[in-house]
Amino acid sequence: MSEKVISFHYKLTNSKGDVLDSSEGKEALAFLTGSNQIISGLEKELMSMSVGDKKTVDVAAEEAYGPKHDDRIADVPREQFPEEVEVGMMFSTDPQGQSIVTVTAVSDDTVTIDANHPLAGEDLTFDVEITAVREATADEMAHGHAHGEGGVQH
Ligand SMILES: [Zn+2]
Known part of the structure; x- marks a missing residue:
């Protein structure tokens, strides 16, 4: 099957407009x-x-990063983390x-960690503009990603 390489500019905002x-x-x-390089809902468009x-x-x-799962949030004993642990660290x-x-969250005894994707549960809006469309090369299809400008350079 032949695949394409699509180049586009984008601006991503959440439902609050951030x-x-x-x-x-x-x-x-x-x-x-066809390689799951971007979220399916956007690729389709x-x-x-x-x-x-x-x-x-x-x-x-x-169709973006999926719903947020509460069971991916857990409290872990603080001593399992470095001394300088703080909210927002990954x-x-x-x-x-x-x-x-x-x-x-960080308390004296526990650190709360969330394994959800940071954008899980968010409805997203993309303002997009297509700048180029071309046939994918055999190398790109073998690697599963786009090469060259805006893609993987190696
Ligand atoms: Zn490659």
Whole structure:
């Protein structure tokens, strides 16, 4: 199956209108279709757009980073953390650095950690503009990501 590499500029806001992320002043982000490089709700919309198209895409939490799960929040004895632990710090809980937890509260005895994605449970809005669309190369399909400007450079 042939995949495409789509480059786009974006501004990400949450339902309160706070800007969470933006490609302003940076290269457009390039991603390989069909490889889960970006959230599915956004990819679906971008696939139907052409170069130069602008659009505001609302993505419900379910199609973004999923709902927040209370069972991914836990209290852990404070002594398991470094002395300087504070709210907002992030730790990885496996050697590959894949699962990240965020510290959401610190008391004298316990540290509360949240393993949800920081954007879990958030309805997101993306203002996007497509800057380029091209066929993916065989290398990109083998690697599962886009190469070159805005993609993975290696
Ligand atoms: Zn690669």
